[in-house]
Amino acid sequence: MRPMTDPEIRGIISDGIIAGTDSTANTISFIVYYLAHYPDVKKKMLNEIDRIFQDDKTRPITENDIHNLKRLSMAN
Template identity: 85%
Template sequence: MDTIIKRRRQEIENTPLDKPLPNDMLTSIITANTLRDVNYNKIDDKEAMRPMTDLEIRGIIFDGIIAGTDTTANLISFIVYYLAHHPDVKRKMFDEQ
């Protein structure tokens, strides 16, 4: 993933400002809060003006790919909790195998 992000950053840096960039999620995330961002001049907050780091971009991409990291962990936790408190349901679940 890091190689893909670095390669796209290089492609963006090597593309003249007057040339269009690919219209995809990775390019949009990398160019956010830079001169290539269409909303660049509309943001007043200094912290919001900082472009994202590769680590932040990687986190966003992974969240998009796996549909969020917390949701799956929470689901498994609730299932384990439910089965621990309802042994009859646990028994039925094992019987279905």
């Protein structure tokens, strides 16, 4: 076994970063596509967010909020 070269190390780190962001970008793209094609689902989701957060859309999300967001749990 030989030590890894600097280019090999850079390649592995680059693969890890790119693969991680690629998965996230694909997931977000799918969500946007889905909501654009199903406006009834989008409306229900937005109504649920309005019900949970009411007039304070900038407050941090709590664990309790996650449990109350039923539409979010449908994605799991």
